[in-house]
Amino acid sequence: MDLFQAMRVFVRVVETGSFTAAARSLNVSTAHISRSIADLEASVKARLLQRTTRSQSLTEVGTRYLQSCRDILARVEEAGSEASASCLQPQGCLRVHSVTEFGLECLLPLAVEYSRLWPQAHLDLTLGRQPAHLIDDHFDVLITLSSALPNSELVGQRLASFRSVVCASPAYLAANGTPIVPADLRHHTCLRLTDSMFPDSWSFDSPNGEVVVDPGDTFKVNHSQALAFTAAAGMGICVLPSFVAAPAFVQGSLVRILPDYQLHPRNVYAVYSSRKFLDAKISAWIELLKGQLPHQLASHLATVNAPRYWVGRQGLARARPVLASEPSPLANPPRFHGSAPVLPPPREAIPVKRQGLT
Numbered sequence: 421m422d423l424f425q426a427m428r429v430f431v432r433v434v435e436t437g438s439f440t441a442a443a444r445s446l447n448v449s450t451a452h453i454s455r456s457i458a459d460l461e462a463s464v465k466a467r468l469l470q471r472t473t474r475s476q477s478l479t480e481v482g483t484r485y486l487q488s489c490r491d492i493l494a495r496v497e498e499a500g501s502e503a504s505a506s507c508l509q510p511q512g513c514l515r516v517h518s519v520t521e522f523g524l525e526c527l528l529p530l531a532v533e534y535s536r537l538w539p540q541a542h543l544d545l546t547l548g549r550q551p552a553h554l555i556d557d558h559f560d561v562l563i564t565l566s567s568a569l570p571n572s573e574l575v576g577q578r579l580a581s582f583r584s585v586v587c588a589s590p591a592y593l594a595a596n597g598t599p600i601v602p603a604d605l606r607h608h609t610c611l612r613l614t615d616s617m618f619p620d621s622w623s624f625d626s627p628n629g630e631v632v633v634d635p636g637d638t639f640k641v642n643h644s645q646a647l648a649f650t651a652a653a654g655m656g657i658c659v660l661p662s663f664v665a666a667p668a669f670v671q672g673s674l675v676r677i678l679p680d681y682q683l684h685p686r687n688v689y690a691v692y693s694s695r696k697f698l699d700a701k702i703s704a705w706i707e708l709l710k711g712q713l714p715h716q717l718a719s720h721l722a723t724v725n726a727p728r729y730w731v732g733r734q735g736l737a738r739a740r741p742v743l744a745s746e747p748s749p750l751a752n753p754p755r756f757h758g759s760a761p762v763l764p765p766p767r768e769a770i771p772v773k774r775q776g777l778t
Contacts, residue, residue: 514543520547583686611639611656612640613644615644670723
């Protein structure tokens with residue numbers, strides 16, 4: 421027996437006044453109505469209706485049960501409407517996980533926009549270094565940076581892509597010279613990002629094929645913004661994702677070297693559980709990312725690909741000794757103001773003619 425359906429039949433019999441009228445309104449046979457009432461009474465072990473061939477009336481138990489049925493059916497209807505509305509209108513809590521630096525640089529502005537567009541939904545954004553599990557950690561969406569997604573029952577939607585670039589401060593290059601080919605990095609201090617997303621070795625794509633360089637055992641840090649900070653302080657050369665490097669280029673704290681070489685292409689994916697009956701708060705977030713992230717990351721790539729931020733081809737000098745009267749590259753290190761680094765202005769460098777690859 422379908423208990424909820426039997427309750428609906430019972431309520432309709434009382435409202436219409438007869439089995440025949442109830443059967444007509446529900447488009448079923450009178451025998452079906454009679455059987456449903458009998459099954460319901462057997463289930464509750466009480467007579468709900470006094471019936472004769474000419475009339476029917478509620479028993480005392482039936483009167484109380486009628487009100488309970490109406491309350492229960494109203495709650496069931498309300499629950500169904502609420503569930504259906506979740507697929508139509510973004511509402512409730514949206515739990516999202518992302519790698520820290522990508523969240524800081526790219527997702528926070530979109531989180532603000534999402535909250536403005538959908539005030540009935542609120543975003544719970546977790547930024548962390550460790551990979552999260554969508555189901556076990558109770559997230560709605562994972563923002564993942566990788567070259568490809570592993571096979572999974574989850575849905576992965578590609579949103580955008582980015583690359584990494586080689587960076588250094590103008591002061592470091594003025595003191596130590598500018599690498600022109602990847603092999604030159606063996607003569608420099610290389611700062612490393614300890615992150616599973618990026619390999620220990622630096623793999624360069626060039627027109628002549630792949631070139632792999634081991635940056636050696638030097639300074640390491642697991643956060644790309646921290647790596648940018650140390651490079652801007654003149655500690656050495658580093659590899660940064662384009663979305664972290666671009667703001668530092670515009671600020672002047674870092675410049676790009678080895679611009680003829682590309683490194684570590686990565687895709688940005690949104691991972692969620694299913695496309696079927698997708699909650700509106702999730703679909704609205706995915707659509708916002710699809711609309712904004714490609715332009716945002718393309719803008720960062722345009723910045724790091726702009727020759728005015730390059731050194732070693734069309735930018736600053738390849739090498740210049742530091743005069744005794746000049747301060748050390750670390751004499752004016754970056755400062756922190758609140759949580760954001762305030763970086764020193766770049767040292768002026770001497771332009772030279774274009775030098776080809778060796």
